[in-house]
Amino acid sequence: MVLVRPENAQQARLVRLLRDDGPRSRVELGDALGLSRSTLTVELERLVARGLVETAGPAASRGGRRSSLLRLGGGVRFAGVVVAPDRVTVAVTDGELNVLAEAREPVDVRTGPEAVTGRAVELVDKLRVELGIAELTGVGIGLPGPVSAEAGASAAPTALPGWQRFPVRDAFATELGCPAVVDNDANVLALGERHAGIGRTVDDFLYVKLGTAIACGLVLGGTLYRGATSSAGDIAHLPLGEDGPTCVCGESGCLEAYCGDAGLVAAALAAARAGRSAELAGRLAAAGTLTVRDVAAAATAGDPAAQTLFRDAARRIGRVLVGLVSFFNPGIVVIGGAADGIGHILLAEIRSVVYRRSAPLATGTMPVVLSDLGGRAGLVGAARLVSEQVFATG
Amino acid sequence: MVLVRPENAQQARLVRLLRDDGPRSRVELGDALGLSRSTLTVELERLVARGLVETAGPAASRGGRRSSLLRLGGGVRFAGVVVAPDRVTVAVTDGELNVLAEAREPVDVRTGPEAVTGRAVELVDKLRVELGIAELTGVGIGLPGPVSAEAGASAAPTALPGWQRFPVRDAFATELGCPAVVDNDANVLALGERHAGIGRTVDDFLYVKLGTAIACGLVLGGTLYRGATSSAGDIAHLPLGEDGPTCVCGESGCLEAYCGDAGLVAAALAAARAGRSAELAGRLAAAGTLTVRDVAAAATAGDPAAQTLFRDAARRIGRVLVGLVSFFNPGIVVIGGAADGIGHILLAEIRSVVYRRSAPLATGTMPVVLSDLGGRAGLVGAARLVSEQVFATG
Numbered sequence: 001m002v003l004v005r006p007e008n009a010q011q012a013r014l015v016r017l018l019r020d021d022g023p024r025s026r027v028e029l030g031d032a033l034g035l036s037r038s039t040l041t042v043e044l045e046r047l048v049a050r051g052l053v054e055t056a057g058p059a060a061s062r063g064g065r066r067s068s069l070l071r072l073g074g075g076v077r078f079a080g081v082v083v084a085p086d087r088v089t090v091a092v093t094d095g096e097l098n099v100l101a102e103a104r105e106p107v108d109v110r111t112g113p114e115a116v117t118g119r120a121v122e123l124v125d126k127l128r129v130e131l132g133i134a135e136l137t138g139v140g141i142g143l144p145g146p147v148s149a150e151a152g153a154s155a156a157p158t159a160l161p162g163w164q165r166f167p168v169r170d171a172f173a174t175e176l177g178c179p180a181v182v183d184n185d186a187n188v189l190a191l192g193e194r195h196a197g198i199g200r201t202v203d204d205f206l207y208v209k210l211g212t213a214i215a216c217g218l219v220l221g222g223t224l225y226r227g228a229t230s231s232a233g234d235i236a237h238l239p240l241g242e243d244g245p246t247c248v249c250g251e252s253g254c255l256e257a258y259c260g261d262a263g264l265v266a267a268a269l270a271a272a273r274a275g276r277s278a279e280l281a282g283r284l285a286a287a288g289t290l291t292v293r294d295v296a297a298a299a300t301a302g303d304p305a306a307q308t309l310f311r312d313a314a315r316r317i318g319r320v321l322v323g324l325v326s327f328f329n330p331g332i333v334v335i336g337g338a339a340d341g342i343g344h345i346l347l348a349e350i351r352s353v354v355y356r357r358s359a360p361l362a363t364g365t366m367p368v369v370l371s372d373l374g375g376r377a378g379l380v381g382a383a384r385l386v387s388e389q390v391f392a393t394g
Numbered sequence: 395m396v397l398v399r400p401e402n403a404q405q406a407r408l409v410r411l412l413r414d415d416g417p418r419s420r421v422e423l424g425d426a427l428g429l430s431r432s433t434l435t436v437e438l439e440r441l442v443a444r445g446l447v448e449t450a451g452p453a454a455s456r457g458g459r460r461s462s463l464l465r466l467g468g469g470v471r472f473a474g475v476v477v478a479p480d481r482v483t484v485a486v487t488d489g490e491l492n493v494l495a496e497a498r499e500p501v502d503v504r505t506g507p508e509a510v511t512g513r514a515v516e517l518v519d520k521l522r523v524e525l526g527i528a529e530l531t532g533v534g535i536g537l538p539g540p541v542s543a544e545a546g547a548s549a550a551p552t553a554l555p556g557w558q559r560f561p562v563r564d565a566f567a568t569e570l571g572c573p574a575v576v577d578n579d580a581n582v583l584a585l586g587e588r589h590a591g592i593g594r595t596v597d598d599f600l601y602v603k604l605g606t607a608i609a610c611g612l613v614l615g616g617t618l619y620r621g622a623t624s625s626a627g628d629i630a631h632l633p634l635g636e637d638g639p640t641c642v643c644g645e646s647g648c649l650e651a652y653c654g655d656a657g658l659v660a661a662a663l664a665a666a667r668a669g670r671s672a673e674l675a676g677r678l679a680a681a682g683t684l685t686v687r688d689v690a691a692a693a694t695a696g697d698p699a700a701q702t703l704f705r706d707a708a709r710r711i712g713r714v715l716v717g718l719v720s721f722f723n724p725g726i727v728v729i730g731g732a733a734d735g736i737g738h739i740l741l742a743e744i745r746s747v748v749y750r751r752s753a754p755l756a757t758g759t760m761p762v763v764l765s766d767l768g769g770r771a772g773l774v775g776a777a778r779l780v781s782e783q784v785f786a787t788g
Binding site for chain 1: 540549596597598610612614619620621622623624625626627628629630631632633645713714716717718720721722723724725726751753755756758759760
C-alpha cells in the first residue's frame, strides 16, 4: 500500500483533525469542519479507499442507528529524530503521533553528519522492522541550532561543526524512502508541546530550550511561527554584557555563553579550582572533569556554589524573558531541557525576575512552567513537523 | 441608507479585498478569492443592493464584452482618531481608507477624557458635515499606552492619567452613532503602515513608535498580533540598567525613561545647566524650558551635546531591538514618531547596533527604515482598525 497525500483541502482538514483529536464519528467530523453530509461522505470514502482513514469500531450511541468511529489508517506511521550534541533519539509513531517505539544512542556530532545520520537511519529502520511497518509516511528531524529550511541542512557551524554542506533532509528522505523535514530542536520541542503537552490548550506560547544550546520556539495561533527568514526564536547570542565570557560565536557576553551547558561547566570548574566548592572540587578530582550533570548533582545535593551557578543563569534567562514576554505577550512560557533535578531551582528564579519586571498586563495571568513531556516532546514534535507537510493539501 | 455588515464570509472577503486593493472587475474578484461565477454574482448583487459595493465605470478591455469595475460604495466612510498627549488628530476616509479630510487641535490629555473625547467627536462631526456624509460606517481610535480591548478604555495610568474608568469606545460609538474600536497608538500606526506604507509588501514586520511613550506594533502574517492579553509590543518599561533614571512607572532604568521625550528633555536640561551645551543653554534661557522639539532643533543645528543625547537614546533602542529582532525575525523594522529632523541620526545608530549584534540569519536581509507616512499612518490605521471589525463576517 502506497500512502499518498490528501487530495484537497477538505481531506487535509479531516486527517489533521483525526491526527490531533483522535477517532471521531462522521457526525463529529462534519460538525467540527462545517462540511455537508454529502461532501463528508465523498471525501471520507476516498480517504478510506486510499488507506489514510479506517473504521475504528462503533461510536457511543446517541440513539438511532449506531454510527462507527473513524481514525487514521494503520498504515500511517511517522518517524521522529532528535539529534543532540551527544546523542541521537528516534521514535516511530502512529498517525495520532502516539509513540509506538523509541530508541536512543550516544553519538558525538563532531564525528560528522554522514556517521550520525547514518546511525539515526539505522535506528529508525530497526524500529520500523520490529513494528512490522512496510513503509514510513514521513520522517521529521530536529537539529540543534539554526537550520536552513530551503537547504534542509544545518545553518549552525558552532552547534554542528562540519554539517553545513550536508543535506540532512535529503539523506533521510533517500535512505528511508519517505518525505523528510528538518527544523531546529526548539521548534520541534514547541511543536511537541503543542501536540501532546501543556501547549494543547494554549494558542500562543513560548518554549524556551535550555541545555547545550539555548533557543526558543514560538507557537502563534496554534502554529509554529518561523519568522521572515526562519530564524525566529534564535536568542542564543543575545548580548547580556560587554565583558561577559567569550562565546563559541566569537562575541562575548552572549546569553548562551553564560547559561548554556558549556558556560555553566566553565563557571563550575572555576569555582572548584578556586576552592569555592568542596563538592565540585571532589567531583572534579574523582572524574578528572565536570559535566553539567555533575554540576546539577552537586546543586541537588545542596552545594551552595553549584546552586548559585544555576540561580545566576536563571536570573539571566529571566532578564531576557522580561523583554520577550512584554513584547510577545504569550499565554504561557514553557521551560524545557534543564538538567535533571534543577528545573525547580531555575523555575523559581526565572519566575521571580519575569513577574517582577515584565509589563503587568502581559504577565498578570501568565504561567511559567516546566515542560512535563521531557525528551518525548522532541520526538512527537519531529513527527508532527513532517505530518504538517504530508497532511497539507495534495 | 443604513449600511450593515457583510452577511457571510464571502461578502466579508470581497469588501476587504476592495478596501485593500481598490476597484476590481468581476473576473479579478473571482480569481483573487477563488469564488465560482454564480457565488460571485449572488454575493455582489446583495452587496450592491445594500450599498456596500457600487459600479465604478468600465474595466480595461480584455476583448469581448467590456466588464465594469466594482468598488466600495460611496456611503462607506470611516473616521480615524489619534489621541496624543498634547493633541488630537482626526480624519474621515472613504472605504479604501483614503483620507478625504483631516483636522488636528492641541489638547492636554490631563484635562480628562470627557473634554478630549468630546472635542474629538466635534472635530469628526464637523468633517462629516463638511463632506456631506449622512452617517459614518465606523470610527477607530488610537490612544497612547496600553488599552483594554474588553473595556474599550485606556489601561495606561501614566500616559493618560484619570482616563482608566472612562469608556472611550462607548463614548465615541454613542456620540457618532456608529461602531467604534479603540487600540493603542503603536498598533494603530502599524496597521496604517500595513495599509498604506512600506508594510503593504511585508507580511511580518515590527513598528517601533518613539515619542512621549515608546511602544511596538507587530504585524504577523499580514494581521496585527495582539498577544494573549492584548499587550504585545509593550516595551516601554523594559529594564536597561538598575541605576538608570526614574521612570513614570516608578521603576528605574526603563527604556522609556531613557529614550522617551521626557527622558530626553531631562537629559538636555541637565546638559544645559551643567554648561555642556551653549546651544541648549541659550534655548533654555530664551524659552524658560525645553521641549523635545528644542532638543531636536539643537541637534539638527549641529549641537554636539544634543546630537549625543539622540545617539545615546538610539543605541539603547537598538540594544532592545537586538533581542526583539533575533526573537521575532521580522521582514522589516519601521521606526516612527521621531522628532522632526533627527530621524536619520536615530536610524544610523539603531542600524549600527542592530546589524552588529543581532543573529545574522535574522538581519542579513532585514531593512530598518523610517516611516514615510508620518502622522497619517495613525489616522489610516485607526480607520483600518474599525474597518476590520465592520468588515468581519456579519
